[in-house]
Amino acid sequence: MSKMLQTALEEQRNYYSQKLLAIGVYNSQVMNKMTLTELKNEYNYFYHNIPKVKKKSSSTG
Numbered sequence: 424m425s426k427m428l429q430t431a432l433e434e435q436r437n438y439y440s441q442k443l444l445a446i447g448v449y450n451s452q453v454m455n456k457m458t459l460t461e462l463k464n465e466y467n468y469f470y471h472n473i474p475k476v477k478k479k480s481s482s483t484g
Contacts, residue, residue, distance in 0.1 A: 435459060439466045 439462035440454050448469055454462060 432459060436462060439463055442466055442470065 436459050439459070440451070443449050443454060443462065443465060444451065446469060448465065449457075457465070
């Protein structure tokens, strides 16, 4: 693997790890065992998925 590619992959890994650590989702021991793809998927889940909130009906019965 070229040095430039390896550096880019390490930078990506650091980026996703820092973001996930910042919100307290995982600790560093768990993330060290995750692949870059897993980190990226978890990052996308927590930072880009907006939970759908159901509004309660305004009628009081």
